[in-house]
Amino acid sequence: MKNDSQTFALFGNPVAQSLSPLMLGAAFREMKIDASYRALRVEDARDIPGKMEKMDIRGASITIPHKTGIMPYLDAVSDSAARIGAVNTVTRTDGGLQGDNTDWIGLVCALSEALEIKGKRFTVLGAGGAARAAVYGILHEGGIPTVVNRTTEKGQQVAKELGCDFHPLDQIQAVTGDCLINTTPVGMFPDTDASPVRADTLERFEWVMDTIYNPLETRLLKDAAGAGCQTISGATMFVHQGAQQIRIWTGLQPPTDLMKRVVLERLRDETD
Numbered sequence: 549m550k551n552d553s554q555t556f557a558l559f560g561n562p563v564a565q566s567l568s569p570l571m572l573g574a575a576f577r578e579m580k581i582d583a584s585y586r587a588l589r590v591e592d593a594r595d596i597p598g599k600m601e602k603m604d605i606r607g608a609s610i611t612i613p614h615k616t617g618i619m620p621y622l623d624a625v626s627d628s629a630a631r632i633g634a635v636n637t638v639t640r641t642d643g644g645l646q647g648d649n650t651d652w653i654g655l656v657c658a659l660s661e662a663l664e665i666k667g668k669r670f671t672v673l674g675a676g677g678a679a680r681a682a683v684y685g686i687l688h689e690g691g692i693p694t695v696v697n698r699t700t701e702k703g704q705q706v707a708k709e710l711g712c713d714f715h716p717l718d719q720i721q722a723v724t725g726d727c728l729i730n731t732t733p734v735g736m737f738p739d740t741d742a743s744p745v746r747a748d749t750l751e752r753f754e755w756v757m758d759t760i761y762n763p764l765e766t767r768l769l770k771d772a773a774g775a776g777c778q779t780i781s782g783a784t785m786f787v788h789q790g791a792q793q794i795r796i797w798t799g800l801q802p803p804t805d806l807m808k809r810v811v812l813e814r815l816r817d818e819t820d
């Protein structure tokens with residue numbers, strides 16, 4: 549008997565905490581696509597192509613720490629992923645393994661729900677993969693990003709490569725903008741009392757976004773709401789980056805509202 553069910557997976561280390569299986573599984577069911585999506589822990593990125601072949605995995609999400617390490621083992625990489633320097637989506641095509649980055653689209657979609665990016669000034673805290681995706685996405689949409697990072701050399705490198713300004717984190721009081729975006733892990737569960745910046749930094753920004761989605765409302769977002777800023781949760785970015793993965797793998801429109809509901813319900817349960 550022919551089995552038409554399609555297999556998708558998440559590769560990373562660790563993977564147990566990921567909400568991708570819950571969110572993408574719910575999306576496939578709603579779309580009536582006969583598919584399974586499982587989380588697979590891998591220690592070495594170079595093992596991912598072999599596992600995809602052996603397990604007949606059609607598409608994979610790639611997460612920490614393999615988003616950069618996977619790149620040399622792919623047959624092709626999209627221009628955006630190459631420029632960002634990270635791949636979070638791999639698709640098995642007739643031409644081999646194709647790498648994409650959907651984090652930047654997730655970030656742009658999340659921001660666009662709250663504001664028009666074009667012409668606005670964004671202060672991006674951090675200089676890792678999420679920061680690079682943020683800077684790429686903001687520039688792509690006509691916004692003006694500035695990187696602010698703890699380690700000067702790393703921040704300067706990202707700013708130079710992608711084409712924007714840089715300021716060291718200890719000089720953030722001198723930086724102004726319309727929207728502050730945290731791409732550092734500061735404030736992520738279980739260290740939920742921490743914030744990457746002092747609360748009195750925030751009143752200068754109209755919008756504050758955290759790319760962290762666990763907890764749903766980080767200390768940074770609580771401080772921002774207290775300072776009168778509008779806040780944007782990392783959960784919205786997470787939903788949109790996953791929705792774009794489904795578009796890449798299936799060519800179909802994903803049920804974004806359902807995906808958001810499933811993710812928010814789970815994160816709210818975890819907060820209770």
Ligand code: NAP
Pocket residue numbers: 651654674675676677678679697698699702703717731732733734736744759760761782783785786787789
């Ligand atoms: P990464 O490559 O490790 O980069 C982390 C950055 O944060 C580095 O620039 C680092 O600064 C800075 N940093 C770390 N600890 C710090 C501290 N105590 N104080 C100040 N700066 C600090 O990580 P990443 O892959 O970019 O991911 C970062 C976060 O993005 C994750 O925690 C995740 O929550 C979020 N994310 C969310 C989504 C989503 O869909 N919502 C998608 C991707 C990522 P130095 O350069 O000085 O070390």
